[in-house]
Amino acid sequence: MEYVVRVPAPPLDRFIDDIYCLTGTPRHRRMNVPPMPSAHLFVNLGGPVRLWDSDPSVPPAVLTDGWFMGVWTRRFLFEYPTPVRLVGVHFKPWGLSPFTGMPAAELRNRWVPVDAVWQRSLDRIRNQVDGIASATGRLRVVEEELRSRLAEAPSHGLDLVQHTGRRLETSHGAIPIGALTDAAGVSGNHLATQFKSHVGVTPKRVARIYRFARLIVSVDALRPVDWSRLAQTAGYFDQAHFGREFKDFTGHTPTDYLALRRRFPAERGFPPDSGPMPVD
Known part of the structure; x- marks a missing residue:
């Protein structure tokens, strides 16, 4: 490819x-x-x-x-x-x-x-x-x-969503939503409403996805994986919560996911990230 x-x-x-x-x-x-x-x-x-x-x-x-x-x-x-x-x-x-x-x-x-x-x-x-x-x-x-x-004038609330979204992006979802609302000078409800309008989901959900993405692209299937360390680095401090979210997002346990990655290694240079995986 x-x-x-x-x-x-x-x-x-x-x-x-x-x-x-x-x-x-x-x-x-x-x-x-x-x-x-x-x-x-x-x-x-x-x-x-x-x-x-x-x-x-x-x-x-x-x-x-x-x-x-x-x-x-x-x-x-x-x-x-x-x-x-x-x-x-x-x-x-x-x-x-x-x-x-x-x-x-x-x-x-x-x-x-x-x-x-x-x-x-x-x-x-x-x-x-x-x-x-x-x-x-x-x-x-x-x-x-x-x-x-590209619309010449941003629609209402897009600048707010873009600014706070970039903070979630650069922090890999690790910044608390309360810190975002405080910095923006808006309420949590207002920020959630604008995110639903321009993203389709709440900032809390976006943070969860960024956090998971940071973890999954950190997995090197060619080496031993310390799941506890990776999870903590990505911002998961509750191992049970990490396990549930991982299974919900991938359909696999971390152990089964790693075994699948090792059975079906990615082509060199493709996919561009470690998210998509072959269906077993």
Whole structure:
């Protein structure tokens, strides 16, 4: 698999971590994805992608051309086509808000077709992207599309969410929510309301996801893992709580997760983080 990534220029970098192009034949087609601190846009140039929610009451989906995904608070599974040809965008948790013009809660734990958000735009975008041979050229096309859609004036509360969200990002979720509200001079209820509007979840939930992400990317499956030390470094001071959250987010105990990682080592340079894992 070839993974080419581009960090967008300002002001997009306030809302987007990176834009990437993924091509090739995956070593593992079906992947289990825990909650991670990001939202997504996918422009698919290949075959259908299959997705399953870990909530059994939600029917599976087959997606073809392109779709948005908001912040997820539970794991989901997806199956790559063969071969893979897609361009994706990793938004910061609050990053979709200035591009979609819709409440973030409507995208939480959901996959939504691009044309349901950007009316009748996907064919044009796919044709532009598909008409360029180089990965870097495709990334520039998507970056310019995003730049053209960035709202000129931030909607109410987005500056507050962005400022406090970046503090959660840089602290890996370790900063107390009370410290955020004190520093911002707002109440906890007001901050939660603004986060629900622009992220889809509360700042406490975002902190939990950042904390878990810090832990999971710290795991080196090639070496012995001291789970207690990793958990404490990430901010888990209750081992029982850590075990429950780990199982809830990954579907595995820490021991089983590590065994899976060792059975199915990641390709060099892909995935870009240690979150997604092959389905056993």
